[in-house]
Amino acid sequence: QGQLVQSGAEVKKPGSSVKVSCKAPGHTFKNYAISWVRQAPGQGLEWMGGIIPIFGTANYGPKFQGRLTLIADEATSTAFMILSGLRSDDTAVYFCARSLYNDYGDYFYFYDYTDVWGEGTTVTVSS
Amino acid sequence: DIQMTQSPSSLSAYVGDRVTITCRASQGISNYLAWFQQKPGKVPNLLIYGASTLQSGVPSRFSGSGSGTDFTLTISSLQPEDVATYYCQRYNSTLLTFGGGTRVEVK
Numbered sequence: 001q002g003q004l005v006q007s008g009a010e011v012k013k014p015g016s017s018v019k020v021s022c023k024a025p026g027h028t029f030k031n032y033a034i035s036w037v038r039q040a041p042g043q044g045l046e047w048m049g050g051i052i053p054i055f056g057t058a059n060y061g062p063k064f065q066g067r068l069t070l071i072a073d074e075a076t077s078t079a080f081m082i083l084s085g086l087r088s089d090d091t092a093v094y095f096c097a098r099s100l101y102n103d104y105g106d107y108f109y110f111y112d113y114t115d116v117w118g119e120g121t122t123v124t125v126s127s
Numbered sequence: 128d129i130q131m132t133q134s135p136s137s138l139s140a141y142v143g144d145r146v147t148i149t150c151r152a153s154q155g156i157s158n159y160l161a162w163f164q165q166k167p168g169k170v171p172n173l174l175i176y177g178a179s180t181l182q183s184g185v186p187s188r189f190s191g192s193g194s195g196t197d198f199t200l201t202i203s204s205l206q207p208e209d210v211a212t213y214y215c216q217r218y219n220s221t222l223l224t225f226g227g228g229t230r231v232e233v234k
Binding site: 035037044045046047050059061062095099107108109110111112113114115117118119120 | 163170171176212216219220221222223224227
């Protein structure tokens with residue numbers, strides 16, 4: 001129910017970009033926001049940003065503004081996270097997760113918690 | 128931005144002990160607070176939402192309380208399978224914010 005399926009592990013060079021996908025069931029894609037959360041080795045959970053897939057509206061965490069791009073493809077019910085300018089400290093497991101939202105046009109609220117999570121995608125940044 | 132601070136960062140207790148974890152918001156967030164359990168190598172699992180509502184299927188030894196800025200997660204009788212890291216999450220905002228986590232171990 002509401003399963004989110006993520007793409008496989010990636011190994012990237014410093015300075016490059018990574019694109020991770022999160023495929024959602026149609027009901028989830030149409031009715032939920034998709035957030036991206038990362039977890040560096042031995043560290044806690046860090047929210048990066050979220051998108052309303054059907055509108056393409058995205059909110060970004062201050063730390064990731066300018067480096068993070070969130071997009072969605074309605075034809076395949078897939079959300080994507082693109083992180084550029086990769087550094088070694090971007091090595092982490094990246095999760096997608098869904099939550100309900102309220103849309104106010106120019107911005108939106110995550111009015112609910114993240115109740116369904118993807119399995120995570122390991123991104124390793126190494127020269 | 129509102130910050131979420133958890134304490135302690137880690138704790139160790141005996142099986143059967145009562146365990147309490149605290150999450151403090153830098154500003155009032157009403158009851159828009161969720162708790163997650165994450166076991167090593169696993170995906171975070173929702174335990175509680177609305178500060179005190181138990182998610183379906185979660186054992187009743189878990190409970191949550193609080194409103195405004197101060198929240199607690201209580202395990203009434205610690206079990207070996209409760210070894211995990213616990214996170215609070217603030218929602219109903221343009222951002223989602225997690226606490227730093229509390230690692231729970233069994234002595």
